[in-house]
Amino acid sequence: MWLGFAAGASAVAVIGWLLRREQMARERLREVSLRLAELKTQRHLELVEEQSKQQALLDSMVEGVLLLDPQGRVQHMNPALVRLFGLPGESRGKAVAEALPVSGLDDLARRTVQQGRLTEQELTLDGEPVRTLQVNAVALRDPDRLLAGTLFVFHDLTQHKRLAEQRREFVANVSHELRTPLSLIKGYTETLLGGAKDDPATAMRFLQIIDKHADRLTFLIEDLLTISRLESGQVIMNLQPTGLYEVVVQVVEDLRAKAAERGTELRNEVPQQMRIHGDGDRLQQVISNLVDNAIKYGRPGGRVVVGARALHEDIVEAWVADDGVGIPAEARDRIFERFYRVDKGRSREQGGTGLGLSIVKHIVQAHGGEVRVESELGRGTCFYFTLPRVNEAAG
Numbered sequence: 001m002w003l004g005f006a007a008g009a010s011a012v013a014v015i016g017w018l019l020r021r022e023q024m025a026r027e028r029l030r031e032v033s034l035r036l037a038e039l040k041t042q043r044h045l046e047l048v049e050e051q052s053k054q055q056a057l058l059d060s061m062v063e064g065v066l067l068l069d070p071q072g073r074v075q076h077m078n079p080a081l082v083r084l085f086g087l088p089g090e091s092r093g094k095a096v097a098e099a100l101p102v103s104g105l106d107d108l109a110r111r112t113v114q115q116g117r118l119t120e121q122e123l124t125l126d127g128e129p130v131r132t133l134q135v136n137a138v139a140l141r142d143p144d145r146l147l148a149g150t151l152f153v154f155h156d157l158t159q160h161k162r163l164a165e166q167r168r169e170f171v172a173n174v175s176h177e178l179r180t181p182l183s184l185i186k187g188y189t190e191t192l193l194g195g196a197k198d199d200p201a202t203a204m205r206f207l208q209i210i211d212k213h214a215d216r217l218t219f220l221i222e223d224l225l226t227i228s229r230l231e232s233g234q235v236i237m238n239l240q241p242t243g244l245y246e247v248v249v250q251v252v253e254d255l256r257a258k259a260a261e262r263g264t265e266l267r268n269e270v271p272q273q274m275r276i277h278g279d280g281d282r283l284q285q286v287i288s289n290l291v292d293n294a295i296k297y298g299r300p301g302g303r304v305v306v307g308a309r310a311l312h313e314d315i316v317e318a319w320v321a322d323d324g325v326g327i328p329a330e331a332r333d334r335i336f337e338r339f340y341r342v343d344k345g346r347s348r349e350q351g352g353t354g355l356g357l358s359i360v361k362h363i364v365q366a367h368g369g370e371v372r373v374e375s376e377l378g379r380g381t382c383f384y385f386t387l388p389r390v391n392e393a394a395g
Ligand code: ADP
Pocket: 289, 293, 294, 297, 298, 322, 324, 325, 326, 327, 335, 340, 341, 342, 343, 347, 348, 351, 352, 353, 354, 355, 356, 357, 358, 381
């Protein structure tokens, strides 16, 4: 009996122990699953955060990014790519040739898969203007070396190419402009050395020609330096309340002799009290270039008038008008370009550098103004430019 009771008690104890163990195991399992769920959620959140960071990065890139799946269908394109190709929107799931109808892209995709990576390839996009894109591409592989996709990065080179072309053109123009007076100086010097110096009249004539071309070289180099400083933003405009009338008085004074040579009458019709916010020296250069042109291309015995009026309470419009040859309609937009001349022979004969109006435009724009031209062939030309006005009433 006692034995039976003892056996029964130990069986109960064992069962109790077993039950406790099972409960502990259940609790442990619950804990582990909870921890697992927690870890999973955290990882998921991390992944979501990582993905949204990557998305933000892709969205903010200036380069176009295109991701194709292993079958060559669009998996992702960033907004820059959509803009670059002028697409109606994202075209996820479409074959690349359908989504981006650009000749050569299909071929690039194929070669990228074959070679693993392509760098600095160029693609041309038809349209107005034609654009040049640089493409870098890489084939993406999973840990088993199976193709996981192809990634393309497109960089718009159009602006870069245009600037490089402009620079090349500028250097060619400058070299040409420098060579012309230099070869004339060399030619006349050699003729003098070869015996022409023995005839005083010829020697004098040749020396005057040499002197004129040396002057041209000096003007050209001065204008080139001015243009280069203006374009690189090195010139700081010292804007101060300035009397426009006084600036014109100075220009008229400086160019009086030149005007007299052509019998040109110079008139300063700027209201005496008119004041503008400007850099006096630079404005003198603007008005001097315009009046100099008006004398050069004006009618011999003609008249050049400088005037100004308040266009608005904060803006003055000034002008330089002549009654000369005029500028053909098709040239009016181009005369502000560096080295553009309507009549090359005439400009050079008059000592022009082809840079005067370009300098005018830069300086006026640096004052926050604009310059424009009106002209009638055979009747005359008027250059207008605006400047910030000192509004005495408001001041
Ligand atoms: P340039 O040194 O040749 O005068 P500019 O840049 O000052 O260079 O002018 C560019 C061209 O614009 C000139 O070569 C000329 O053909 C034309 N031009 C400028 N001003 C006048 C004007 N007042 N009348 C007619 N043509 C002008």
